[in-house]
Amino acid sequence: MRYSALLALLLSVSSLFASERDATTVEQTNVELKKVRAEAAQIREELAQAKAQKEEAFASIKAEEELLKKNSSMHISVVGQGVAPMNTSSPAQAYALAKRAAIADAYRSIAEKVKGVRIDGQDTIKNMMIQKSTVRTYVQAMVKNANIVETTFKEGLCEVEMEIMISHSDFAQ
Template sequence: QPIISSNPTNAIPNTPILTPNNVIELNAVGMGVAPESTISPSQALALAKRAAIVDGYRQLGEKMYGIRVNAQDTVKDMVLQNSVIKTRVNALIRNAEITETIYKDGLCQVSMELKLDGRIWYRILSGARG
C-alpha cells in the first residue's frame, strides 16, 4: 500500500496518500510476548512491551517505505521440498506515539500512531520508492 502516488486515481481505496500539502496519520498495532527466561513478572511485562513497540515500528516502516521480500522455493518431482521467505524493512521513523497499551494473558498489544507532514516527508519518501 503506497502512501505516495504520482497518480492518486490509481491509489488503493481507503489508503491515505501523502502530498506536499497534507498531513496523513498512519496507525499500527504491535504485539509482543516475553521470553520464557524472565526472572520476574515486571521484567516479563517490560520485555513484552518492548517487543510490541518494535513490532509496531516495523509495521509503520512497512507502510511508509514498503517491504522487500525475497523468496525461494525448491520443487522436486512436482513436490515442494523447501520454501524460504525473508522480509526486510529499512525505515526512518520519528515521533511515533503510543496511544494504548494492553497486557493480557502474557501478550502485550501496543497501538501506535504516526503523523506525517507532507511538507517534510513527501520529498524523503518520494526518493525512497525505488
C-alpha cells in the same frame, strides 16, 4: 472385353460416390470451422470484458488509496504485539520484555505502511515436487516521532498502540 467395360463402369460409379462423400465431408468441416470461429470470437469478447473489468477495479482501488499530497499530512495508527518469555525472573521483567517486543512490532508496522515491504521467495524443486520453500520479508526505514498512545498487558501478551503524523515535506528530496 465385357469385364473390362463393367470394371470401368464400376470404377466410375464408385469415384462418383466418393466425390459426393468428399463434398459432404468438406461441408461438415466448414460448418464445424464456422462454429469454432464463432466460439473463439465469443471467448475473445469475454476476455476483453474481463480485462476492462480488471482495469476498472484497479482504477477504483487506486482512487480509494490514500496518498500523501503536497502540503498535506497523514495520521498512521498501528498496534504492535509482544509476548512475555517464559524464563523471566520476575513479572516486572516479563512485562518489560513483552512491552519492548510490542514497541518493536509497532515500529515495524509503521515502517511497512510508510515505506513498504520487500519480499524475496525461493523454491527448491526436485522430481517435480517442492522440497523447500523460503519466503523472506525485509523492511528498511527510519521512523521518528512516533508516539505510544496506549499499552495493555493481559495474560503474557502486551499490546502497544502507536501513532505517527507524517507530512509530504518528510519525503521531499
